[in-house]
Amino acid sequence: MSGSKSSAPDAADHLTEAVALTVHDVEPPTLPRPGRGRLTLLLVLLACAAPVIVSYFFYYVVRPEPRNNYATLIQPTRTLPAGLPLKTLQGEAVAPKSLKGQWLLTVVSSGACDAQCEARLYEQRQLREMMGRERDRVEKLWLIIDDAPVPPAVLAAMQAQPPVTVLRVPAADLQAWLTTEAGKAFNEHLFLIDPMGEWMMRTPAQPDPMRFKKDMARLLKASAFWDRAGRQP
Structure with a gap:
């Protein structure tokens, strides 16, 4: 009987350590920086607009001789x-x-x-x-x-x-x-x-x-x- 009683605190201690390790070992998710999202959106818009910009350039700047x-x-x-x-x-x-x-x-x-x-x-x-x-x-x-x-x-x-x-x-x-x-x-x-x-x-x-x-x-x-x-x- 005494042996079973002494093992209970040990089990509780191991459980506490496991929970503590689990909590500390899991890194919080990395959230995207607000600036990076805006930059990505800007690059997408620029890629979409590039053909139009090039067309305007050739139409108004590099005109046929x-x-x-x-x-x-x-x-x-x-x-x-x-x-x-x-x-x-x-x-x-x-x-x-x-x-x-x-x-x-x-x-x-x-x-x-x-x-x-x-x-x-x-x-x-x-x-x-x-x-x-x-x-x-x-x-x-x-x-x-x-x-x-x-x-x-x-x-x-x-x-x-x-x-x-x-x-x-x-x-x-x-x-x-x-x-x-x-x-x-x-x-x-x-x-x-x-x-x-x-x-x-x-x-x-x-x-x-x-x-x-x-x-x-x-x-x-x-x-x-x-x-x-x-x-x-």
């Missing part, structure tokens, strides 16, 4: 005037900023639309289609610089899908933004405006669509990371 282009590269580009007085054919005012968000392949002419105007409108349609899968990033714009009525047949053709955006603007106001080659008329050129409203290129008079297609393709490729199909806000 003018000698490599068929069309005239406008340097510096000209920003769409915020006060440009645009109107629909019904006379309703249109805010210039509403044109932003898409590449604008633009024809400029009289509303009467002579043979040269019709040729430019045809080339405009064909060039957009030649962009292939990128064509949805390009919108067709026709700026009419007088009050002449549009022939019904031409107006009907403008409604073919995808339709042409047709707006009137006084020639004097438009010349503060778009200009022609010396001695040339507006309807001899095609004009290309980027999604930010910057006038980028003007074709030579009587343009060769196949050669201009290459210029357009380069610009669309350079802006591919930050510009998407469909009008962007």
Whole structure:
């Protein structure tokens, strides 16, 4: 009996030592430092933004040299005037900023639309289609610089899908933004405006669509990371 009594304290002592060792031997979990989490998040965001940053760099800094282009590269580009007085054919005012968000392949002419105007409108349609899968990033714009009525047949053709955006603007106001080659008329050129409203290129008079297609393709490729199909806000 006495032996069993003396063993009880020993067992209790061993149990206490085991618990103490267990408690002290287990290290508390290492919690991440708040600063390290923020740094990781910043690196993830930077990795996601890198393609866009590179695209902007090549688009705005490392631009193609003018000698490599068929069309005239406008340097510096000209920003769409915020006060440009645009109107629909019904006379309703249109805010210039509403044109932003898409590449604008633009024809400029009289509303009467002579043979040269019709040729430019045809080339405009064909060039957009030649962009292939990128064509949805390009919108067709026709700026009419007088009050002449549009022939019904031409107006009907403008409604073919995808339709042409047709707006009137006084020639004097438009010349503060778009200009022609010396001695040339507006309807001899095609004009290309980027999604930010910057006038980028003007074709030579009587343009060769196949050669201009290459210029357009380069610009669309350079802006591919930050510009998407469909009008962007």
